[in-house]
Amino acid sequence: MNKLKEVLQRLRPEFNKGGKYEKFRSTFDALDTFLFVPGHTTHGGTHIKDGIDLKRTMFMVVISMIPALLFGIWNVGYQHFRALGIESTLLENMIEGSIVVLPIVAVSYMVGLGIEFAFAQIRGHQVNEGFLVTGMLIPLCLPPSIPLWMVGVATAFTVVVCKEVFGGTGMNLLNPALTARVFLFFAYPAYMAGEYLSNGDFLWVSANRSEAIEGFSGATSLSLYGEKKAPVASLWEMFVGLEQGSIGETSVLAILIGALILIITGIGSWRIIVSVFVGGFVMGLILNAINAGLPIKEQSIYMAANPLSHLLMGGFAFGAVYMATDPVSAAQTNLGKIYYGFLIGVFTVMLRVWNPAYPEGMMLAILFMNVLAPLVDYFVIESNKKRRLARVK
C-alpha cells in the first residue's frame, strides 16, 4: 500500500496545473482520494472537529446497504433453487445469487462511473462520490432477471438526464436511482412488472418456467394482491425476506439493520424513515375502514389487507430507508421531512391499492414527493415566519 502511495505522490506534480497530464486532474484526484485520505485540511478559524465529507457520507450509506445486498444475493439463489425444487446450502445459494447479481452491480458501476468521469473531465470539476450510492441502489431495486444492457441504458439515462443536466451531484431534483427504475418501468414495462417474460423466464426469479417444479408461482405478493388474491408469503416471511421481489428489497430485516446504521451515524433522517412507515400504516387503516363501509360486493381483499403487510411487501421499506432519505431530493426542514415522509407512505399505499396499472406505488410516490419537497419546505418556512411574527406583535 505504501508503494502505491509513493507512486501516486510522485505522479501528483504531473497532474497539477502546468503538468503534463493536467487535463486528467479530476480523474487522478478521484483515484487518489478514493484510495487514501485527502491531502487537504481545513485552515482558518473553523470549529469543525470531524470533517465528515461527501466521500465518507456516501461510504456509510454503501456500508448500510451491505446487509440488503448480501441478503438479496442469497435470496436470488434461494428462490432459484426453490423454483427448481432442489434443496440447497447457504454456499450454493450465495454462489448462484452472485452469478446473477454481481454482473448487474458491475454494469451499473462501470457505466455510471464512466459517464461521471467523462463529465468531470470535460467540465473540469472533481469526480463526486454521489454515484457510489446510486450505483448500488440501481441493482438493488431491479428484478434479478433484468437484461444487463437495460441496466446500462437506464444508468446512462439517469446519470445524464437526472444528474448531469442539472449540474451533477447535489443538484438533482429527483432521486437518480429511482429515475433509472422509472425509466425502465416505462421503457420496458414487460421486464419490470408481471410474472414471466415472453421466453418463459420468471421475472422475479432467475429460472425458466419450463424447468420450474409444478405449482411454482413467479408472482410477487404485490401482484397477487393486485389480482385480488391473497399473497402466499406470511407476514413473517415478508419481514425476513423469503419472497420474490427486486434484488435488495425483499428483506425488511436486512433493510432495518441498514436503517439503524444510517440513523446512528446521523446520515439518514429518522424523521423521514419513521414518517414514511407511519404514513403507509395510517393509509392502510383508512383503506380498511373504507372497505368495511362498502357493500359486500365491492369489498376487496387488497383494501382489507393488514396495514402491516403494506409496510413489509415490495419495496416499501427499501424505498423508505434508502430512497426517500436521499438528502438532495428530500425536504430540508425538520418539520417538512415529516410531512414529506408521511405523504410518501400515504401515496404509496393509495397507488398500490387504487391504481392497478402500477403494482408498486413506492417508486412513483417518492418521485412525486421529490418534486413537491421544495413546496413542502416553503410552507413550513412560511408558517414558521407567521408564528414568529405573531409573537412579536
Add this chain to the structure above:
Amino acid sequence: MSTSTATQTEVKPKSESLFSKKNRKLLTDPLDGNNPITVQVLGICSALAVTVQMEPAFWMSVALTFVTAFSNLIISLLRNTIPSRIRIIVQLSIVSLFVILVDQILKAYVYDISKTLSVFVGLIITNCIVMGRLEAYAMANKPLPSFIDGLGNGLGYGLILMIVAFFRELLGSGSVFGFKVFEAAGIPFIGNGVMMIPAGACIVVGLLIWAQRARNGYTEAE
C-alpha cells in the same frame, strides 16, 4: 418565452433580388440560430404530440410551413390596411382560412395521416409560431421577405420535428418512415416505451437543445 423575443422590425431597402444575402438569412436563420422550437421554444405542443412516427411529423411540417408562409404573405399584403386594434382577429381569420384548406387537402389525399394528426392540424391556428411570425415580422415587412420568413420558420419547425420523430420512431418502434430497420438488419430489437409517450419527446427535444447550445456556444441572457 414569448413572441417578443423574435422581433425583427427593420424596414428593407427598395429593390432587392430574391436571393440576396438578407433573404437567404431569413430562410436559414430559423433553421439553426433562431430556431422556433429549440431557441424560441414555440410550438412545443404539436412537437410533442405528432412526433411518434416520422410520416405524420413530415406532413405536419409541410402543413405548418404552408400555413406560416402563406398567411405571412397575405398579412404582409394587407398590413397597411389592417386597423391595429382588430389585427389579431384579422390574422386569425387569414390563418384559419389556410388551416381549413390544408386540413381538407390532407383529408382528401392522405386520409390515414390526417386521422393520425387528428386535431393537431386544426390546432395550427393556435400555434405560437404562426401568430408569432405574423405579429413580429409580417405586420412590418414587405410581402416577399415575409413569405420567405414564414417559409424559413416553417422549415425550422419541420427540421426539429423530423429529428425528434426520427429518434422516437427509431428507438420506440425500431423503424424509419415505417420501414423496420432493425428487423431488416436482423438485429433483435425491443421497443423503448418512453419514446412512445410524450415525455420521450420532451427528453429528446431537451437533449437537442443541449446539443445545439453546446455547439453554438449559446448562453441564457441574464
